[in-house]
Amino acid sequence: MIYIDGSRGEGGGQVLRTALALSLVTGQPFKMTKIRAGRKKPGLKRQHLTCVRAAVEIGSARVSGDELNSQSLEFYPGKVKGGSYRFSVGSAGSASLVLQTVLPPLMLAAETSHIVLEGGTHNPWAPPYDFLERCFFPQLKKCGVDIESELVDYGFFPAGGGRFKVCIQPVEKLQGFDLLERGQLKSRLARALVADIPHTVAEREVNKACRSLGWSTDESHAETVERVFGPGNVLMLEENYENVSELVISFGERGIRAEQVAIRAVRDLRHYLEGHAPVGEYLADQLLIPLALAGEGSFVCTEVSEHTRTNIEVIKSFIDVEVNIQQLEKNAFLVEIKK
Numbered sequence: 273m274i275y276i277d278g279s280r281g282e283g284g285g286q287v288l289r290t291a292l293a294l295s296l297v298t299g300q301p302f303k304m305t306k307i308r309a310g311r312k313k314p315g316l317k318r319q320h321l322t323c324v325r326a327a328v329e330i331g332s333a334r335v336s337g338d339e340l341n342s343q344s345l346e347f348y349p350g351k352v353k354g355g356s357y358r359f360s361v362g363s364a365g366s367a368s369l370v371l372q373t374v375l376p377p378l379m380l381a382a383e384t385s386h387i388v389l390e391g392g393t394h395n396p397w398a399p400p401y402d403f404l405e406r407c408f409f410p411q412l413k414k415c416g417v418d419i420e421s422e423l424v425d426y427g428f429f430p431a432g433g434g435r436f437k438v439c440i441q442p443v444e445k446l447q448g449f450d451l452l453e454r455g456q457l458k459s460r461l462a463r464a465l466v467a468d469i470p471h472t473v474a475e476r477e478v479n480k481a482c483r484s485l486g487w488s489t490d491e492s493h494a495e496t497v498e499r500v501f502g503p504g505n506v507l508m509l510e511e512n513y514e515n516v517s518e519l520v521i522s523f524g525e526r527g528i529r530a531e532q533v534a535i536r537a538v539r540d541l542r543h544y545l546e547g548h549a550p551v552g553e554y555l556a557d558q559l560l561i562p563l564a565l566a567g568e569g570s571f572v573c574t575e576v577s578e579h580t581r582t583n584i585e586v587i588k589s590f591i592d593v594e595v596n597i598q599q600l601e602k603n604a605f606l607v608e609i610k611k
Contacts, residue, residue, distance in 0.1 A: 274302040274589050278343070281582025283310020285320050289373045290561065290583055292327040292347065294590035296377035297565060301348040302589075308343070315341040319365025319391065323373040326359045330374050330381075354383030354442060361391030363432050366398030371438060376561050378440050379417045385440040393427040393434035394465070394506050396523045399554060401436050402508055407517045408558045411451070415562050416443040426497045428467055428504020429523075446562055448569035448609070454550040455514025462492040463510065466524075468503035471496050473530045477507045480534035485509075485541070507533050509541045516550040547603030549574045556580050556607065563609045564593050570608040572600065 274295075278287050285308055295302050308314045316324070316339065324338045324345065332350030359370050367389035378385045393401045399408070401423050409419045418441035427434015462481040464474035474494035482492050497504070505524030510517060522537035524530070544552050551559065551573035557580050563569035564587045573580075576597055584595045598606045 274300055276302055276304040276586065276589060277306055278304045279306040279309035280585060282578045283582075284308055284579070285323075285369065286557070286579060286583055287586055288320060288345070289323055289369060290586040291590070292323060292373050293376040293561065294587065295347055295349045296327060296331040296333070296352050297380060298590050299349055300590055301346070303344070303346045305344045307345060315343045316345070317341075317365065318363050319361045319369060322359055322361045322365070322370050322391070326357070326370055326374050330357060330378060352377040352381050354378055354381035354385040354440070356386045358388040359390070361432070363391060365391050365432070366395045367391035367393060367427070367434060367436065368395075368401060368404055369398050371404070372558075375440070376565060379412070379415075379442050379446065379562070380444070380565070381442045384442065385438075387438045387440070388435065389438065390433075390435045391427060392429055392432045393423065393425075393436060394504060394523075395429045399558070400506065400508075400521060401434075403519050403521070403554065406510060406512075407519050407555050410517065411555070411559060412562060414449040415446045415566060417441065417446070417562075426465070426467060426500050426504065428500060428502060428506070431500070431502025431504070433501035446566040448563055448566035450569060451515060451550055451559070451571040453572075454516055454548065457511065457513055459512045460487060460491055461510045462487060462507070464494050464505070464507045465497050466495070466505045467497040467500040469505050469524070473505060473524065476530035477524075477534045480531045481507065481509060481538055484534065484538045505533070507537050509537050511541070511544075513550065516555075518544050518552045518555070520544065520552075543603075544574055547574060547601065549604040553577055553580070557583055560584060560587060560595075560609075564591050564595070567593060567611045568609060570606065572604050572606050574603050574605075576605045576607070
């Protein structure tokens with residue numbers, strides 16, 4: 273039994289998701305206390321319960337403490353089986369984070385998996401679907417895992433109601449890789465989405481972003497999304513390089529001007545562009561588990577957040593790997609993973 277203090281580090285839901293995923297992969301049970309103690313409303317919320325129950329379903333696991341607001345959980349994994357699954361958060365809670373829980377074990381299952389995920393697809397507190405499709409899944413292909421995905425319906429916070437599909441072709445053993453350089457810039461795009469909000473808002477956002485960055489209007493796209501359960505607005509700035517893609521996101525809010533939404537996104541992209549590191553803060557988090565399971569790999573990232581450091585500590589509770597971090601320059605950190 274592995275004992276985990278859920279208040280460690282940044283004390284959020286990532287501790288639980290990583291523990292569930294790696295418990296299923298390694299077959300090691302765990303007990304977690306003080307779940308999400310670092311949050312204003314601690315304990316298990318609806319999206320965290322969906323993660324737990326999804327892990328139970330794919331891994332024939334036993335669990336106790338899986339109740340709303342519970343701060344303690346015991347999890348006993350069984351055998352992971354691929355197949356067809358549907359997981360619904362039932363709110364605007366992130367469907368992407370539910371996938372984050374089940375993806376590592378299903379990447380190593382014996383069968384192909386087809387998953388439908390329902391809930392929030394564009395949520396300010398989690399990677400949006402576009403980040404998975406454009407930034408993360410292409411890196412997993414370097415590990416040998418073939419993933420196909422499709423966004424069916426958008427689900428903006430706070431209404432939710434989104435849906436996307438993922439097909440996972442698993443591998444027997446993940447391959448490590450090194451991601452040390454961006455390579456040549458191939459394309460870039462400023463894309464704004466609005467739902468039940470005037471189209472001019474999206475146009476103002478992409479126009480402001482392009483003017484600030486010196487991009488042409490051909491590198492922008494404003495889109496009105498139909499068939500949604502509630503209003504929503506997101507601006508995404510994407511840079512695609514030979515070896516990696518980076519996507520920064522800024523969400524519209526009531527009372528915040530479109531130009532201010534653009535300014536926030538531009539600020540975050542400029543932070544990425546200040547140095548030459550290929551991996552942004554959020555992709556760094558995503559790469560840790562697959563490379564740790566491969567037992568080797570490295571990447572250079574723009575920063576190592578408290579969230580990332582916490583994730584590393586949880587990973588090392590389940591997998592015997594070394595994770596070394598070396599600062600190369602102001603905005604460049606080398607992360608090396610080896611057994």
